[in-house]
Amino acid sequence: MITVSTDGSCLSNPGGAIGWAWINHDGTFDSGGAVSGTNQVAELTALLQAVRAHPGAEPLLIESDSQYAIKCASEWVVAWKRKGWRTAGGQPVKNLELVQAIDRVIAERAGPVRFRWVRGHVGDPFNERADQLAGLAAQDWAAGRGDLDGTLVPELGDPTRSPGRVPAPAAADRGAPAARQAAPEPAWDMDTLFD
Secondary structure (H helix, E strand, O other): OEEEEEEEEEOOOOOOOEEEEEEEOOOOEEEEEEOOOOHHHHHHHHHHHHHHHOOOOOOEEEEEOOHHHHHHHHHHHHHHHHOOOEOOOOOEOOOHHHHHHHHHHHHHOOOOEEEEEOOOOOOOHHHHHHHHHHHHHHHHHHOOOHHHOOOOHHHHOOOOOOOOOOOOOOOOOOOOOOOOOOOOOHHHHHHHOOO
16 A cells, blocks of 8 residues: 655645645655645645556555545545535535546546545654645745756756756755755655655
């Protein structure tokens, strides 16, 4: 079974920069964000990106401290679809595009997807790391650096850097002096995730 923890962050809810993150319990992870949004959008996006990143037949367990995101993806969605994407009160479903996207990727996945609510901020190492990554991603987006993840240096037009180098992941070495390094092998992320 694949176990993944997710989290979302909004710096000034609603309307502030958002960040989302997922972390597989094998150590791999991803994060991102947007210039503005809500905490609910960030939580749903984290869940969506986690499912997208883990295709296949192996069962997937997603842990989240957002009861809202879990219920959107596993409980409420059934009734909403039956009612033509309306709530029990007849109102349009909030964050409809995200909820529908989550529903689609779960339906397309060969293996089952399950959800488990975990209490946030009580020391669970994977939930805490997802929280940190989501918060750092939101900060990067608020500072105008968020859209640089995965951009090759030559695309930035910086003639002082050589091709084939990739910027460090969002906030990977915050506080450390800037250093030019070759793009790390995938195992690097797993080896240093909890250092």
